[in-house]
Amino acid sequence: MSQSAPAARGPAPASGGGSRLGRFAARLTGPLGSWWRGSVIPGIEHRAVIAKVDDEASLTPRYAFMILMSAGIAVLGLLLSSPAVVIGAMLISPLMGPIIGLGFGIATIDGNEIRRTAMTLAAGIVMAVLFTALVVFFSPIKDVTSEIAARTRPNLFDLLVALFSALAGAYAMIRGREGTIVGVAIATALMPPLATVGFGLATLNATVFFGALLLFVTNLMTIAIAAAVMARLYGFGPKLTSRQSGMQAGVIIVVFLALAIPLGYSLSQIAWEARAQRQAREVLAEQFPRQAKIDQLDIDFAGDPLTIRATVLTPQFRSRAAALGEARLAKALGRPVKLSLDQFRVGTAAGDAEAAQLASASASAASLKERENAAMVGRELALLAGVPAE
CATH class of the missing domain: 3.30.70.1350 (Cation efflux protein, cytoplasmic domain)
Known part of the structure; x- marks a missing residue:
């Protein structure tokens, strides 16, 4: 089943053996690469993973309801400066699903999947920001608490946390270890930065708004990139030629550097x-x-x-x-x-x-x-x- 499963997103992968890069990669990996392709990748239930990713990245009434509830809990935790309440919002946030789905769409260069997951993600972001801004607008408390301030100045360490957590989350999704996703949700903390963006919007505080938005975009892009890398590593994306793979790797590196350079400067300033x-x-x-x-x-x-x-x-x-x-x-x-x-x-x-x-x-x-x-x-x-x- 697992050998035929990649056909769900295309035929067998192009070997790229005719290119110098492909031959160099083959010599570099050697027996390890052969063992990985012959023993690890065939053990992955590709169809089941794709179905699970698609289900988690769907725009459904349940997704919208959980977005609103998570956003409400997050903004109240931020206003009360209560880490325990903020963690509760992280646990029920469904944003991880469409972001990982976006990563899989990037890995397979599936335009339909990218559009679908991007729409799901955009809808969740808009709902969360507007709902939290509405809560803050009618709240008698509009102080910048320590929980809010902590999410307005991202640095390189935040990017690394998102990277390591995303690798763990993508691995859990591919290998069927869903329990790990709970820990990943806490580590990446996707909803609290969005709630902070809503706070900045409601209070017209540009420093809070743009600082929290940068943190959320950092987490989003890092998770999507890490998910794409893990998907390719485990045999997803079979239609890609060596040239497409090279372009894909180049885009990933450019995006990662575009995030890492300003965040590195922020870390040096801190x-x-x-x-x-x-x-x-x-x-x-x-x-x-x-x-x-x-x-x-x-x-x-x-x-x-x-x-x-x-x-x-x-x-x-x-x-x-x-x-x-x-x-x-x-x-x-x-x-x-x-x-x-x-x-x-x-x-x-x-x-x-x-x-x-x-x-x-x-x-x-x-x-x-x-x-x-x-x-x-x-x-x-x-x-x-x-x-x-x-």
């Missing part, structure tokens, strides 16, 4: 910010006695100059600590720095550190209240003057 945090702590610690403690450190990386706010609990005040720290931080980070430093004196008696931390927290709360009041007054003045709030 790594630089982590180093900057560490260097800032070290530089500030050098300005004070050993018993001093940096209670709070906030860096605005988008500012120019770089704005750093720090609170230090110290047994001795340092009058020039801010000026010296600002100069050394600018030299260490290679960027202009504006340092705002608050010092709270701490004694050596028991409880002094706790009292200073309470004082620091109270001062921070008062400062926040002052900024909120100033912002409110600014908005009112802008309305009276008929000019933008900036």
Whole structure:
């Protein structure tokens, strides 16, 4: 059955033996390739796999219902900043099916399959984004929670997570190990980024919208590419000539690089910010006695100059600590720095550190209240003057 099954998507595969690339690949794989083609591929129930992929990638009332329920759970979990609720949305999301189906369509260069799965996927995306945007629009809570912020800045590690998870998911689909799909659904997290896109749309927050959209597109394309690679590896796509295979491989590599380069830059930026945090702590610690403690450190990386706010609990005040720290931080980070430093004196008696931390927290709360009041007054003045709030 498995030998004749590939005929469901075309006749026996072209050998490509007449091309230099095909002969080189044959010599490169040698006995391993012969064993794979003779022992592994014949053991795959190709017709059953294709039927299962087609069923999972169909636009049905069940698919639409599960999309809406998953999207609703996801956006509520994001607004509540509840990882457990967000994981629940991942588990019931049906988006993995059409994406893997798209990968199989790419592997077999089946135009009808690509169009069908793309329509199913597009319908699911539109339903999820519009539904989550509607929920957020009527929600009294519209704060950017930590769960939302975590999905607005994808990097190269997110691409690698999607790649490894997709390889596992495609393998599970081909080898009939559906239980693995649950873990893959959690790892790739397709629905939460879409819910975050809906949040960005409802709140007109471009940073959230485009950041989450990039994360979703990264996951989508990586899963489709990985599924296509696994499908070809297991003998799907029998109609392809060596030239078609080469073009297919070239497109996959270009798409993967197009995703990896910007995500790699994002990862390097995140790594630089982590180093900057560490260097800032070290530089500030050098300005004070050993018993001093940096209670709070906030860096605005988008500012120019770089704005750093720090609170230090110290047994001795340092009058020039801010000026010296600002100069050394600018030299260490290679960027202009504006340092705002608050010092709270701490004694050596028991409880002094706790009292200073309470004082620091109270001062921070008062400062926040002052900024909120100033912002409110600014908005009112802008309305009276008929000019933008900036």
